[in-house]
Amino acid sequence: MAWDTDATQRKLLLAGARQFAAAGFAGARIEAIGADAGVNKERIYRYFGDKRAFFAAVLGHELAGLLDGLDVTGTGAEAIGDFVAQLLDRCERHPELPRLLLWESLELDAAVAIEQRRPVCAHKVDGILTALPALDRGRAEHLLFSLIALAVGWCELGNLGSAVVGGTMEWETRRATVVAHARALATGMTEEAEASEASGSPRSAAPAPPAGTATHPPLAAEESRS
Amino acid sequence: MAWDTDATQRKLLLAGARQFAAAGFAGARIEAIGADAGVNKERIYRYFGDKRAFFAAVLGHELAGLLDGLDVTGTGAEAIGDFVAQLLDRCERHPELPRLLLWESLELDAAVAIEQRRPVCAHKVDGILTALPALDRGRAEHLLFSLIALAVGWCELGNLGSAVVGGTMEWETRRATVVAHARALATGMTEEAEASEASGSPRSAAPAPPAGTATHPPLAAEESRS
DNA sequence: AACATCTGCAACCGTTCGTTTGGAGTTCGG
DNA sequence: CCGAACTCCAAACGAACGGTTGCAGATGTT
Numbered sequence: 001m002a003w004d005t006d007a008t009q010r011k012l013l014l015a016g017a018r019q020f021a022a023a024g025f026a027g028a029r030i031e032a033i034g035a036d037a038g039v040n041k042e043r044i045y046r047y048f049g050d051k052r053a054f055f056a057a058v059l060g061h062e063l064a065g066l067l068d069g070l071d072v073t074g075t076g077a078e079a080i081g082d083f084v085a086q087l088l089d090r091c092e093r094h095p096e097l098p099r100l101l102l103w104e105s106l107e108l109d110a111a112v113a114i115e116q117r118r119p120v121c122a123h124k125v126d127g128i129l130t131a132l133p134a135l136d137r138g139r140a141e142h143l144l145f146s147l148i149a150l151a152v153g154w155c156e157l158g159n160l161g162s163a164v165v166g167g168t169m170e171w172e173t174r175r176a177t178v179v180a181h182a183r184a185l186a187t188g189m190t191e192e193a194e195a196s197e198a199s200g201s202p203r204s205a206a207p208a209p210p211a212g213t214a215t216h217p218p219l220a221a222e223e224s225r226s
Numbered sequence: 227m228a229w230d231t232d233a234t235q236r237k238l239l240l241a242g243a244r245q246f247a248a249a250g251f252a253g254a255r256i257e258a259i260g261a262d263a264g265v266n267k268e269r270i271y272r273y274f275g276d277k278r279a280f281f282a283a284v285l286g287h288e289l290a291g292l293l294d295g296l297d298v299t300g301t302g303a304e305a306i307g308d309f310v311a312q313l314l315d316r317c318e319r320h321p322e323l324p325r326l327l328l329w330e331s332l333e334l335d336a337a338v339a340i341e342q343r344r345p346v347c348a349h350k351v352d353g354i355l356t357a358l359p360a361l362d363r364g365r366a367e368h369l370l371f372s373l374i375a376l377a378v379g380w381c382e383l384g385n386l387g388s389a390v391v392g393g394t395m396e397w398e399t400r401r402a403t404v405v406a407h408a409r410a411l412a413t414g415m416t417e418e419a420e421a422s423e424a425s426g427s428p429r430s431a432a433p434a435p436p437a438g439t440a441t442h443p444p445l446a447a448e449e450s451r452s
Numbered sequence: 453a454a455c456a457t458c459t460g461c462a463a464c465c466g467t468t469c470g471t472t473t474g475g476a477g478t479t480c481g482g
Numbered sequence: 483c484c485g486a487a488c489t490c491c492a493a494a495c496g497a498a499c500g501g502t503t504g505c506a507g508a509t510g511t512t
Contacts, residue, residue, distance in 0.1 A: 003459055003508070024332065026253030030500060040461050045501065102328055104385050106250065111385035121390045141391045142403045146376055148390070149383060153375025159330050159337035160374060164347045165367045177368045180418055181411055188410020229478070229489055256470060266491045271471065 009047050011037040016044075016058040021096035024103045025055045059104050060113035066090075066097055067120050072127025077186035079131035083124070084147050084182035088175055091155045098152040132186060134193045143189055147182055154178045235273050237263040242270075242284040247322035250329045251281045285330050286339035292316075292323055293346050298353025305357035306412035307405045309350070310373050314401055317381045324378040358412060360419045369415055373408055380404045 015037035019028040030051060034041030048054040070090065072083045091098045104111065111117065121144065128140040135143065154161075154174055161169065241263035245254040256277060260267030274280040296316065298309045317324045330337065337343065347370065354366040361369065380387075380400055387395065 005459070008459085024250060024252060026250060027333070029498090031498090041500090042461070042502080043459085046459085051500065099332065101383075101386060102332055105383045106325065106328055106332075107253070108385060111388050114389055117389040125390075138391075142407070145380070145383075145387060145390045146404075146407050148386060149376055149379025150372055152383075153379060154371070157327075157331045157371075157375060157378075159334060160327060161371060162337050163340055163343040164351075164371045164374070165364075178372075181368070181372050181415070184411050184414020184418055185407060186414075187417075188412075188414045189407070191413075192406055192410055231489070234489085255468090257468090267470090268472080268491070269489085272489085277470065 005047075008037075008039055008043060011039055012044060012047065012054075013058055013061050015039075016054060017062050017096050017100065020055060020058055020103065021099040025051075025107045056108075056112045059100055059108075060116070062097060062100050063104065064113045064116040064120070066101065066117075067124055070124070072124060072131050075131050077132075077183040077190070080128070080143075080147070080186035081179045081183040083127070084151055085175065085179050087148070087151045088155070088178055091151055092171065095155070098155045101152055102156060132190050132193075134190045134197070136193065139189060139193055143185065146185060150178055150181060150185075231273075234263075234265055234269060237265055238270060238273065238280075239284055239287050241265075242280060243288050243322050243326065246281060246284055246329065247325040251277070251333045282334075282338045285326055285334075286342070288323060288326050289330065290339045290342040290346070292327065292343075293350055296350070298350060298357050301357050303358075303409040303412035303416070306354065306369075306373070307409040309353070310377055310408035311401065311405050313374070313377045314381070314404055317377055318397065321381070324381045327378055328382060358416050358419075360416045360423070362419065365415060365419055369411065372411060376404055376407060376411075 012033065015033050016028075019033045019036055022028070030041050030044060034044065044051075044054050048057050067087070070083060070086045072079050074082065121141075124144055125137065125140045128143055129135060129137065132140070132143075154177070238259065241259050242254075245259045245262055248254070256267045256270060260270065270277075270280050274283050293313070296309060296312045298305050300308065347367075350370055351363065351366045354369055355361060355363065358366070358369075380403070
């Protein structure tokens with residue numbers, strides 16, 4: 001039979017995504033990845049180096065496309081809701097993605113493949129800016145970050161969920177809730193941006209604290225738990 | 227010298243919190259925990275059983291108090307912003323907390339110490355309900371969940387952040403942003419709840435999808451990435 | 453066809469990890 | 483003051499892990 005080293009590498013990357021998503025870098029076993037891929041584990045070392053390098057390769061391969069193909073189409077808060085709905089659906093269909101994203105932040109010092117990921121994110125920020133023209137770029141970036149945090153949180157913080165809400169939650173309920181929250185966030189941020197624009201404060205990279213109450217002092221009198 | 231077994235256990239729990247927060251369950255080393263605590267690692271087995279049981283003990287000890295002492299005081303969206311500000315400050319002062327929360331969801335099947343944590347969460351939900359009387363209990367629970375997801379995400383998803391926003395972010399900027407987002411979420415959800423109330427739909431545990439556009443179909447035509 | 457080169461695999465190696473054990477010191481009731 | 487029960491530790495143990503090696507078969511080039 002002819003050899004297909006690319007297929008072997010792909011099988012390893014896919015099995016790596018499954019195993020690393022399930023157990024993280026420290027918890028995943030090279031042996032198990034090889035077995036999952038139906039390939040001898042030695043291949044990992046020849047193709048990717050060592051375990052860390054392979055982990056980075058898997059993360060790059062999967063996470064670079066987290067937002068790929070998703071788009072902010074239309075205008076207004078509905079556009080933001082639709083975008084988050086797409087993101088949620090992708091997270092449900094590929095549950096490894098949000099988990100890998102979390103493992104990356106927890107187990108790695110720096111993000112992998114930023115060169116590929118940054119322009120994708122920037123493109124989503126552009127979409128947000130056209131959907132919500134009242135926002136400046138800084139605010140749009142922060143909004144994108146919060147939207148991803150919401151989607152990932154609602155997909156993967158199941159244990160926290162069982163402490164906050166009573167029983168388990170249907171997927172449709174969760175989906176509708178996150179979309180509603182995303183829209184609420186979009187409308188709220190638009191209003192806040194317009195208000196801060198109208199108040200004449202010079203637009204800066206860092207959005208000024210909202211006008212509601214005075215800026216929050218760091219709460220000197222907090223008990224120093226445990 | 228007199229023995230102080232309680233102090234020994236406390237030292238182990240504290241060192242365990244540090245080590246597990248840094249490396250997770252699979253990544254943390256019993257040896258390192260013992261060394262960090264200045265105690266022989268064998269103590270862990272006599273006091274807590276095995277590594278898993280010790281992990282659960284550490285999580286219970288730390289996470290039960292994640293929201294302890296935090297309160298939703300006042301009314302309106304500002305109250306929600308203040309609450310999130312408190313939560314953020316706690317996360318900054320105790321960086322193990324958000325990390326342990328994430329490890330718990332990633333590495334454990336079920337939440338630890340739900341019996342203690344649920345009433346604490348319910349109390350925060352009560353606070354949200356008095357601050358935003360337009361919300362029903364389901365919506366308030368979901369809001370609390372999203373607020374925690376936002377706070378934890380902004381504290382611990384640093385790698386994602388470097389892909390979304392350009393350089394690093396000052397803590398004060400982050401704090402102001404999350405508080406603004408929390409307020410925006412609160413006002414947006416209030417409006418959404420009032421609208422759905424006015425539209426005469428019977429209030430149900432699961433909030434009805436917002437009225438903006440039709441409910442989102444699961445997007446049949448999505449490419450099936452990799 | 454001969455040669456070097458590459459793929460794929462089973463077995464192996466040295467280390468590290470979680471867990472246990474044996475024993476020396478300490479406390480406390482009677 | 484005796485002895486059972488407990489605290490603490492150094493050392494050891496067996497399993498599991500990341501990584502390597504040696505070899506048999508396949509490929510491509512000349």
